Amino acid sequence: xxxxxxxxxxxxxxxxxxxxxxxxxxxxxxxxxxxxxxxxxxxxxxxxxxxxxxxxxxxxxxxxxxxxxxxxxxxxxxxxxxxxxxxxxxxxxxxxxxxxxxxxxxxxxxxxxxxxxxxxxxxxxxxxxxxxxxxxxxxxxxxxxxxxxxxxxxxxxxxxxxxxxxxxxxxxxxxxxxxxxxxxxxxxxxxxxxxxxxxxxxxxxxxxxxxxxxxxxxxxxxxxxxxxxxxxxxxxxxxxxxxxxxxxxxxxxxxxxxxxxxxxxxxxxxxxxxxxxxxxxxxxxxxxxxxxxxxxxxxxxxxxxxxxxx
Numbered sequence: 124x125x126x127x128x129x130x131x132x133x134x135x136x137x138x139x140x141x142x143x144x145x146x147x148x149x150x151x152x153x154x155x156x157x158x159x160x161x162x163x164x165x166x167x168x169x170x171x172x173x174x175x176x177x178x179x180x181x182x183x184x185x186x187x188x189x190x191x192x193x194x195x196x197x198x199x200x201x202x203x204x205x206x207x208x209x210x211x212x213x214x215x216x217x218x219x220x221x222x223x224x225x226x227x228x229x230x231x232x233x234x235x236x237x238x239x240x241x242x243x244x245x246x247x248x249x250x251x252x253x254x255x256x257x258x259x260x261x262x263x264x265x266x267x268x269x270x271x272x273x274x275x276x277x278x279x280x281x282x283x284x285x286x287x288x289x290x291x292x293x294x295x296x297x298x299x300x301x302x303x304x305x306x307x308x309x310x311x312x313x314x315x316x317x318x319x320x321x322x323x324x325x326x327x328x329x330x331x332x333x334x335x336x337x338x339x340x341x342x343x344x345x346x347x348x349x350x351x352x353x354x355x356x357x358x359x360x361x362x363x364x365x366x367x368x369x370x371x372x373x374x375x376x377x378x379x380x381x382x383x384x385x386x387x388x389x390x391x392x393x394x395x396x397x398x399x400x401x402x403x404x405x406x407x408x409x410x411x412x413x414x415x416x417x418x419x420x421x422x423x424x425x426x427x428x429x430x431x432x433x
Contacts, residue, residue, distance in 0.1 A: 127327020128370025174326025192270025291364035316344030
């Protein structure tokens with residue numbers, strides 16, 4: 124599932140290329156026809172990410188809420204601005220799938236957007252089941268496969284945001300937001316590894332960041348939240364802010380802190396070098412050599428080092 128850094132990058136892309144211009148909004152697939160008709164012709168005022176959810180506010184107050192889920196992605200065509208200084212734009216952001224456009228910052232094969240998003244004809248025909256298309260005369264954003272895509276009024280959108288936990292990329296006061304996370308973690312006896320995936324506790328963390336944050340904290344993921352010291356929760360929150368900022372900047376979840384400059388460049392290109400424990404079942408821990416453990420927790424595979432994380 125795309126984690127918080129990806130959704131923040133999508134929001135940046137929408138702000139760079141679609142905000143401020145009346146949009147042609149359509150639903151090539153047809154499943155969002157009523158919502159598209161409601162938004163068609165309006166200018167997008169802003170695009171904001173909160174955790175794994177995207178909120179696009181339009182000039183009349185309508186808010187497009189999108190949750191990509193396991194399979195959702197946005198494909199971008201035409202003019203695609205660089206959202207990070209010095210980094211070339213790619214054509215797609217979201218879940219990895221077999222399609223013509225590819226994930227930003229990942230595989231570059233068969234992408235129609237490698238040359239600044241240029242395609243043979245513009246706008247391109249929709250590829251596959253496109254739920255919603257947002258288009259200007261220069262740029263197109265196609266959404267496919269989301270778990271949620273709906274138009275809300277401002278009050279309903281605010282309620283949706285308030286159901287989410289703090290997101291460090293959107294907080295003005297990181298320390299105060301961190302205390303909210305401390306309170307929500309320590310109020311429950313649910314395993315901390317499960318609480319970090321609860322979007323009402325802290326927003327944006329998925330399976331990869333969960334495993335890596337807990338390893339970096341040397342914390343057993345099965346520890347009940349109520350037994351995690353407040354200072355440890357604060358450190359997790361601070362570390363999440365650091366990792367999220369780096370993920371937004373690079374488009375990559377690179378969580379190892381033991382890499383020199385050359386090792387980091389290698390890891391940016393090679394997914395197998397990016398993580399301490401995630402996806403490394405049975406492989407030796409990078410710190411102590413103990414085989415990495417894995418088990419199911421709340422329907423997702425949890426990875427940890429039984430020796431380091433005590």
